[in-house]
Amino acid sequence: MPGPTAASGTASTVPGSVRVSSFAVMSLLSSLFFIWGFITVINNTLLPHLRSVFDLSYTQTTLIESVWFAAYFIASIPSARLIERVGYKRAIVTGLAIMAVGSLLMVPAARLPSYGVTLFALFVIASGITLLQVSANPYVTVVGSPETASSRLNLVQAFNSLGTTLAPLFGAYLILGRSNSGTAQANTVLTQAERLADAQAVQLPYLIVAGVLVLLAVAIARFPLPALHAGTRRVSKEVRATLSLWRHRNLVLGIPAIFIYLIAEIGVANLFINFVALPEIGNLSHEQGAHYLFLMWGGMMVGRFAGSVLMRRVAAQHVLAMASIGAFMVMLVAALGTGQVALWALVSVGLFHSVMFPTIFTLGIRGLGPLTEEGAGLLIMAIAGGALVIAQGWLADTVGLQLSFLLTAACELYVLFYAVWGARCGSHAGRPD
Template structure:
């Protein structure tokens, strides 16, 4: 028994490192958006394709990932996911060398496909490492380190990717052809090196996990009949939860994607790209701190009420930023991360309430709601291009209005459940 416990601890330590890298890679998208927007002279709609390609992979690849895991097992699913993600990171090298925005987008889709497989494999694996009574504690631990990764990611990305000054088209026209080529090569290298390092780290983790004797886990076999699949749609609180996940991920990604451009706006704070990227870490750091605070508060306040309260506070913060702008608006938006922290797991758990034997299939359906991270930034981008970036923050306001409703009413299960 002692040997098994030690094995679980070592396995959990490895997976915790995996969650950290996972969060770091995801948060680097918020650095890529302003960097590639400036480098390729993109409008907000074109720049939003970065998040679209990344999060659309979750929608496209969730079902195939589930089939792979069901046949190969969790361990092989994690290893395969790491290797696919490593391929996506490696593709950044030719994308930067050729200075091709489409290849960057393909690289992001491949990278996110690997992370989707990790999402399907690692979460249930961590949940099963040890006794059921401590499962929530283990998941909170790994998710906290995921948040640590999203906090550190923007700081490192800002240093290595956004440290140089992006030249305008007029400034480039004033340079000699040799200087232009040197400048473009320098900007390409700023993206290549960090992602090559991530490629090596992902391959190294895959090798370590390959040699580790991770415990075999017993999967619950569920019926795949059309009747079981059809019955999912009879649970209104589950469907409302899918929309809730869509709204939350869409709002979170939208805010994170345009927060650097938001802070660079002279009407807000007029920060440089590098300074703004360092401030972005506060947004994600707040989510990490809020996760610890929220886990304690939920022992005294019902989860649905805390969800509705946090959504209401975020709505007030966003409206304050829109109407008052300036440094106050910057700090109002940065503080949203603190209140975002508990939303994803809370919506997820409320939507799965009383699903019984359909819980596994319901979880897969909820994961498809992550596609909100692909679509909502594009909606906000369209408004930013048509009106202004400040006005475009009304999009996440609408998302949080829905989440507040879900916390007050939409989470309730039907009496027959």
């Protein structure tokens, strides 16, 4: 299986440090991926809740997630510079601390309640996750054998998906299940008193999240994470001047691939509950819809575990191509079908989306060598594509929620293009696949 050609590191050996097992390293990193996936997907249950509390349109609702993903664009470069200054381990601990602060800010946001403070708190949490993304994704990719990089990143991303799978149940029980808007049928109008009472429902979940983040930060601070191999570290300014990221087609086309894929993933996740609640689709309450969202994220988790195994035998770009074709087909059914057929089509897209981010990421940094860190930073910045979910919100308000998923179907076609042609390394960047 073709893999990144960056020099590999050894997870079990830390020069001048304590010897640690690869299993222990991957277990700790998996917990890190789990927690930020969990927190990110709490938003999927939070958004329909806030839509009712603040009486928002679809455009205003998706603006919340746009602010979240704008943090990736704003915080990625500062995050890369912080990693260069303090190292991966301290950067990870700092990211967890920033996330804990943002989670605590959700408490005053709920007490006021304030739409503006809520947006700011979510931006802070997303900035912390950005720092984790910029540090942990490339770390997992280059800390082991390059031949199994895609498999390895899909494995830890599977634990990220475990977090995203459990988060809707957590949110359904502690947010939607404890609010008037969450247990009512679609289009129910709440009184002002009910909205104020509902706003308080987010306090306990985010206090729990903040506590877990602090505990994880302490655990990582005390753990001897291995150093990366010298072949993937930054080089001197003189040597760097002779190298160019833009000569690597797989990176240049991988950046928009991540950007466009995130529009698809976040659009589906954020509007999922509102979609299945439609009378012509599932006619469900938001709380009931969250359980179907659990199945969608569960499919993503299963797909990543399966992809981790499959990519040890099949080239990563081939798996990515098959996944994009499947995603395109089910999104057409979701956008144009009705009832249970459309509902289950949208649920199934999680299975096809599962391998896309980690596979695009590993293909994008393949062959970068000492430019790996910089290339990874650009790919993480491209996660800001999720901010354009507001475009789907506008389409939902303009042409209807269901037809807005045609935008998602179009996004899958670019991923297919990247898998078939864009992911190939040019002759100047490495041997073509």
